[in-house]
Amino acid sequence: MSKILTIGEILVEIVATKRGNGFREAVPLIGPFPSGAPAIFMDQAGKLGQDCAIISRVGDDDFGWVNIDRLKADGVDVSGIEVVPHGTTGSAFVRYREDGSRAFVFNIRHSACGTIELSDKTLALIDTCTHMHVMGTALYAPSVVKSILTAVERIKAAGGTISFDPNLRPEILDAPGMREALQVVLAKTDLFMPSGEELFLFAKASTEKDAVDELLAKGIKAIVVKRGAKGSSYFDGDNALHLPGYEVEEVDPTGAGDCFGATFVTFWLSGMHPADILRYANASGARAVTKAGPMEGASTRSELDALIQSQGNA
Amino acid sequence: MSKILTIGEILVEIVATKRGNGFREAVPLIGPFPSGAPAIFMDQAGKLGQDCAIISRVGDDDFGWVNIDRLKADGVDVSGIEVVPHGTTGSAFVRYREDGSRAFVFNIRHSACGTIELSDKTLALIDTCTHMHVMGTALYAPSVVKSILTAVERIKAAGGTISFDPNLRPEILDAPGMREALQVVLAKTDLFMPSGEELFLFAKASTEKDAVDELLAKGIKAIVVKRGAKGSSYFDGDNALHLPGYEVEEVDPTGAGDCFGATFVTFWLSGMHPADILRYANASGARAVTKAGPMEGASTRSELDALIQSQGNA
Numbered sequence: 001m002s003k004i005l006t007i008g009e010i011l012v013e014i015v016a017t018k019r020g021n022g023f024r025e026a027v028p029l030i031g032p033f034p035s036g037a038p039a040i041f042m043d044q045a046g047k048l049g050q051d052c053a054i055i056s057r058v059g060d061d062d063f064g065w066v067n068i069d070r071l072k073a074d075g076v077d078v079s080g081i082e083v084v085p086h087g088t089t090g091s092a093f094v095r096y097r098e099d100g101s102r103a104f105v106f107n108i109r110h111s112a113c114g115t116i117e118l119s120d121k122t123l124a125l126i127d128t129c130t131h132m133h134v135m136g137t138a139l140y141a142p143s144v145v146k147s148i149l150t151a152v153e154r155i156k157a158a159g160g161t162i163s164f165d166p167n168l169r170p171e172i173l174d175a176p177g178m179r180e181a182l183q184v185v186l187a188k189t190d191l192f193m194p195s196g197e198e199l200f201l202f203a204k205a206s207t208e209k210d211a212v213d214e215l216l217a218k219g220i221k222a223i224v225v226k227r228g229a230k231g232s233s234y235f236d237g238d239n240a241l242h243l244p245g246y247e248v249e250e251v252d253p254t255g256a257g258d259c260f261g262a263t264f265v266t267f268w269l270s271g272m273h274p275a276d277i278l279r280y281a282n283a284s285g286a287r288a289v290t291k292a293g294p295m296e297g298a299s300t301r302s303e304l305d306a307l308i309q310s311q312g313n314a
Numbered sequence: 315m316s317k318i319l320t321i322g323e324i325l326v327e328i329v330a331t332k333r334g335n336g337f338r339e340a341v342p343l344i345g346p347f348p349s350g351a352p353a354i355f356m357d358q359a360g361k362l363g364q365d366c367a368i369i370s371r372v373g374d375d376d377f378g379w380v381n382i383d384r385l386k387a388d389g390v391d392v393s394g395i396e397v398v399p400h401g402t403t404g405s406a407f408v409r410y411r412e413d414g415s416r417a418f419v420f421n422i423r424h425s426a427c428g429t430i431e432l433s434d435k436t437l438a439l440i441d442t443c444t445h446m447h448v449m450g451t452a453l454y455a456p457s458v459v460k461s462i463l464t465a466v467e468r469i470k471a472a473g474g475t476i477s478f479d480p481n482l483r484p485e486i487l488d489a490p491g492m493r494e495a496l497q498v499v500l501a502k503t504d505l506f507m508p509s510g511e512e513l514f515l516f517a518k519a520s521t522e523k524d525a526v527d528e529l530l531a532k533g534i535k536a537i538v539v540k541r542g543a544k545g546s547s548y549f550d551g552d553n554a555l556h557l558p559g560y561e562v563e564e565v566d567p568t569g570a571g572d573c574f575g576a577t578f579v580t581f582w583l584s585g586m587h588p589a590d591i592l593r594y595a596n597a598s599g600a601r602a603v604t605k606a607g608p609m610e611g612a613s614t615r616s617e618l619d620a621l622i623q624s625q626g627n628a
Contacts, residue, residue: 110401
């Protein structure tokens with residue numbers, strides 16, 4: 001029986017309900033929504049009935065409990081979430097601009113999840129897991145990077161597998177030592193899950209096919225390229241699959257890539273055929289954008305089946 | 315020419331627009347409003363044309379600029395506000411319960427303003443000021459307490475005056491060394507500005523008159539007791555004045571005590587008669603509650619005159 005682990009930020013997200021640029025005046029908002037890319041990923045895995053756990057930290061405040069309560073309700077093992085006394089739960093304020101891009105005000109590094117370190121308890125939790133998902137957003141502080149690398153080593157050494165979604169902000173890539181850390185993760189990666197141009201982050205090639213071949217030659221077993229509303233592709237030594245996205249009405253794209261990823265990893269661990277996995281993952285990403293709030297659109301398997309059947313099996 | 319200084323937290327405030335208990339689900343909100351008791355106080359002083367400055371820290375984010383821009387526009391010397399690279403501006407989420415009490419989620423200690431320390435630049439700024447207002451809410455971190463005590467000593471030693479609004483949260487009172495720090499401040503205080511029962515924080519007496527006499531005997535020159543909508547009282551060796559509050563429609567009481575205080579201190583420094591000062595301060599507190607947002611209800615002198623005249627000079 002597989003169990004997925006991730007380590008990284010847990011946040012609340014506060015969303016401006018009117019479009020515009022930033023937060024220099026009082027505007028209508030809605031929140032707190034449970035959030036943080038690793039948390040969204042795990043919530044989606046949990047909703048699919050997958051055994052899974054997250055290691056993180058929150059403050060002893062309502063924003064921490066919003067997340068713990070949700071993750072627990074959706075089946076995630078929350079025993080690795082430490083509640084830091086006098087700590088502050090991380091937050092992200094998001095406002096969509098007229099052009100669809102997003103303006104953020106983050107509080108991550110100085111929040112409780114900026115202090116993640118492993119303990120005897122979380123090391124023991126790591127050893128109950130058979131798969132580690134590395135989320136690039138989580139590489140925001142040296143102690144978190146170290147915790148992630150430790151978990152990757154332990155799980156891989158015990159015969160487990162690693163998936164890696166670069167999901168990198170530019171300022172993370174430029175941080176000292178970060179490219180080296182990413183190379184370490186990549187060298188252990190079984191399943192690489194870039195979005196669009198991120199495929200070229202760790203390849204010298206200039207075409208998609210060459211980049212895929214270059215990365216597979218490094219020992220990566222499979223590559224999934226996420227293309228948002230346009231669907232996704234899957235590559236391994238034997239297969240090159242392309243599936244279009246499902247047609248849905250987009251309300252809020254935040255979290256869609258994370259739901260896609262969790263669904264892909266969950267079914268990949270179950271041994272499903274790649275074409276079927278890609279179909280479920282596309283459906284999961286599509287459903288995610290139909291709801292306001294980052295993890296509000298996470299799906300159960302029957303919800304995914306319903307979408308797939310309604311659109312003629314894509 | 316007098317110049318007022320304060321040192322302490324600058325925050326954004328995010329307010330739930332529906333009553334209820336806390337933030338364990340997504341609710342409609344409005345914000346960010348510029349906030350923080352010391353910032354509200356200074357904004358009100360600035361709007362009255364009083365020379366004034368605040369020493370604080372904010373993050374290099376929209377929430378910091380919301381505050382700096384507002385304070386600057388209202389005439390406050392913002393040269394003592396340091397913008398911390400990669401820092402996070404403090405925040406306070408507020409939700410009113412059905413009974414009128416408030417539930418908060420604070421981020422103060424782990425925010426930029428949790429790291430306030432004096433520098434050559436801010437020490438030079440202190441030496442341009444003739445009056446220091448100590449806000450009890452600002453005593454949240456050892457380095458801030460130290461900065462405040464340094465400013466109190468320097469301004470007092472140069473012949474300046476000190477006002478002190480205890481405005482204390484219970485957890486601050488219980489912090490190690492805090493009661494000692496408060497005694498140091500009280501020993502230097504010229505104008506003591508408690509709200510209601512706070513009058514008894516530093517007195518052994520059990521009646522208001524005895525407590526006032528006890529505090530005046532310690533060397534405090536004047537005491538102003540704030541009573542919210544019920545008005546306020548003023549005591550010195552010669553006067554005992556009581557004025558009722560102005561009748562207004564309360565929208566949001568946050569910041570009213572700070573506006574009252576800033577108005578009182580501003581006119582007290584100008585040498586106005588205590589009865590007139592109390593009238594202006596009551597009008598300032600009354601106007602403050604008529605606007606949503608902590609410093610949105612700060613008033614100009616002509617706005618205060620208009621309210622006073624409209625209600626027959628109280």
